[in-house]
Amino acid sequence: MTEITRDVVIVGAGAAGLTAANELKKAGLSVAVLEARDRVGGRLWTDVIEGAMLEIGGQWISPDQTALIETVDELGLETFSRYREGDSVYVGPDGAAHRFQGEMFPVAPETEAEIARVTDLLDEMVAGIDPDRPWAHPQAAEWDAISWDAWLREQSDDDEAVRNLAFATGSAMLTKPTHAISLLESLLMAASAGSYSHLVDADFILDKRVVGGLQQVPLLLAERLGDDVFLNQPVRTLEWSDEGVTVTSDGMTVRARRAILALAPVLYSRISFVPALPRLQHQMHQHLSMGFVIKVHAVYETPFWREKGLSGTAFSPYELSHEAYDNSNHGDERGTLVGFVSDLNADGVFALSAQERKERILTSLSHYYGPEALDPVVYYESDWGSEEWTRGAYAASFDLGGLSRYGAYLREAVGPIHVACSDMAGAGYQHVDGAIRMGRLVASQILETRAEDGSGS
């Protein structure tokens, strides 16, 4: 068993933990990052599957994600735009594929008017929400007590309008059934991206990718930390007192003045805290849960849809794969489509055999792109639900009423134990940008306590 002493021990080598570790090290503190997996990056994972480079986890960057953009620039990484020439496709209740341009789906004029009216209302509500303090809004408790679906149904009788409004924050973002998330969680999701309109604008929210894959961000951040990153070290026990912490993983013991839990909060309960965490944390952490989405990758010899004048962008609240995009790699002649199957639909297809699931998902993609979509040369499903050290995708959100009840306490340190994760971010909530922001914030909080700790100077 290796025993070391550092100023700060960081549990988890995702974007949040590695950002915090780099900030602290730059300021002169000594750090150790303990990572459960045999790789860094957490929910960022770029891999080659049957010869195709795939972004198994997070990949897109939007223009408002300035913390991530700064990091990407600082690391010297190159970005490229998602392919978006040509028509998008919408499959409506008639089951037919309708081509369209712009942001508004090709729906009946009265449905379009309903979508526009409720979108304006949502933008107005979102403008009043501080993404760092959604619980501070005067109507927070009221908006947290009604489900996203129930609120939308109160606004409109038009089922197609409601389904289209619902999925932007539901299946597409929080990846839970719309009856399981509150209106307030939906507003936070939208506020974290600047507005509800931003979320539904694929050209904004899914703007750019990193050449060679987004996992290079954590890989390069880890490279700067060198021997201070320890892989295959799932942390099992964290002993703490006013004097500091002792963290024990399978192969190491680290003594430090402070600890940062840089893992998804749903996994805190995997660690034995000695003494136990306070009542508030015990309760609060039970009200958070991961969403669930399958990211489906289908690679073809050519991007055949482009020859049909299609951009690859496709949506339908009636389809198994509710959204899909051209996800071809930079400079790659082959074409890649990425589709998403969320929450209840994901449960449904995981009850099937792998072959049946693949057939069902590819059939759904063929409704957007035609029969050529049925025969990819590489097919892969990112299944984060079965990853022991993540347990879902994309991130965690509170149950109905949980955000207004507990949100204000989620980022609070307990003695020497600090926290950082995309799942507690304001701007960039549930995104890499939010993870980096939380990593920076926790590092600055620890640096403020430096005089008190007498560490690293």
Ligand SMILES: Cc1cc2nc3c(=O)[nH]c(=O)nc-3n(C[C@H](O)[C@H](O)[C@H](O)COP(=O)(O)OP(=O)(O)OC[C@H]3O[C@@H](n4cnc5c(N)ncnc54)[C@H](O)[C@@H]3O)c2cc1C
């Ligand atoms: C399929 C998918 C698609 C996504 N798409 C996008 C996208 O396009 N754009 C975007 O911005 N975001 C996207 N995201 C979200 C984004 O990837 C995450 O929000 C972000 O990477 C989370 O970073 P983090 O550091 O907060 O947490 P994580 O990446 O989860 O890192 C936590 C780390 O802690 C480790 N850990 C857990 N428990 C322990 C323990 N006991 N001991 C030691 N280590 C432990 C884990 O192994 C992990 O490495 C996507 C996520 C998924 C899964």
